[in-house]
Amino acid sequence: MTLPLSDSALIGTCLAASALGLIVLTSGGGGAAPEPESAAQTETALPLGATPAAPDAVDPEFGEQVRAYLLQNPEVIFEAVAEFERRNAQAQGDMDGALIEANAEALFNDPMSWVGGNPEGDVTLVEFLDYKCGFCKRALPEVDALLEQDDNIRVIVKELPILGAESELASRFAISVLDLAGPEAYESVHVELMGYEGSITPDYLEDVADSLDLELEEIVAHMDSDTVSDVIEGNRALAQRLQISGTPTFVMGDQMIRGFVPTDAMLEAAAIARQ
Template sequence: MKRRDFLALSAGAALACALASQAGRAAAQGVDVDAILHDPDAPTGGNPQGDVTIVAFFDYNCPYCKKSAPDLQRAVKEDGRTRLVYKDWPILTTASFYGAQLALAAKYQGKYETAHHALMGISGRRVSEESMRDAVKRSGVDMARLQADLDAHGAEIGALLKRNLAQADSLGLEGTPVYLVGPFKTSTLDYDGFKQALAEARRRQADARR
């Protein structure tokens, strides 16, 4: 895993307002901005009408993802004006892929975030499939329905994971986690860091409208 510098400005992955003004450049670099921000199958959280979007690329066996997840959740909830897009990007272990499947299957019963937080709450670097399934079960997800949805929607889930991988590749991402916050690309932020990134993203959006 590669840890990135705090609030490192992305040369090829600006998002939201900043990306909209650079659509031609992004297209030339093979970055599908709309697909990253608005994939209809990607789970979302926060305020759907938020003025800033955070796109989170993560793996359920990534300790840095787990460390920053509670601060991300708190920052988005307290801010109230942020839209959050979840990009399951299972690149570390086979169990990571299994965990992503569980979370995405839970989406069909309206419990993606429930499963996501349960999986992020498991300690350790190499969590087994059994531990992941047990954590999701303890969270209150209907496991019989989850399995039925996984059987019925396995192709769509697999296609979404492939799109997430392709998007990560187009952005030149090398490790987890990665957070795209407005025009910034960064990782391993704490609560104050997320607040600062959101404030700076809004400031830049306001400057762009002048």
């Protein structure tokens, strides 16, 4: 069975193949280029009056130097991969920072998003999540641990239902609860939905509402309101502008963290955001 290559390994393999091709080419092992069958064929492939360009000559001495160096130092190929990844990460980080700055108001000051942690915290963590996302569920205890270790972080949750009808149903329920019953009720619903592994159905949501003494009929009637729809569509539009394609995605300071990360990585991101 052939195992899939990681991005780094794939790039390294491509570079290695290119290096080997260069070795063959510069050492004369590639063979001569085929001659055209006739002068007429060459002439008809060129504009009228044009003359064929002479092929670039390869210095055999330089080729031998390249070949010898790569054979003696094959690790430079992977050093090049590491440098490529560093530059790529830097470019991605710069782009993320610009996107965050351009969308800061919608990210950090949206009145329709739930705010937790320390509302007066000096660093804000924004999480885009889906209630059917397994990695979002894994992230909940990591975020809780973050807040236990750093009590100066403000948390904002943005529902981004991208995994189907159950995701949308759960998001609409949670947003409706926030709008009608307030942030404490929302937090209880949020924790319940994130910890639930079964199918999200109207009957399940009815049980949730009953267990939390919520007004089910009012909440259900509000789920299809323009207010709730506007929140979801606004979050989707914001995610598109930020080039977010999956959940969870975290924004902290000018950093965008795509995918699940443990508490230690969040603490590190918070430290960078404070610099």
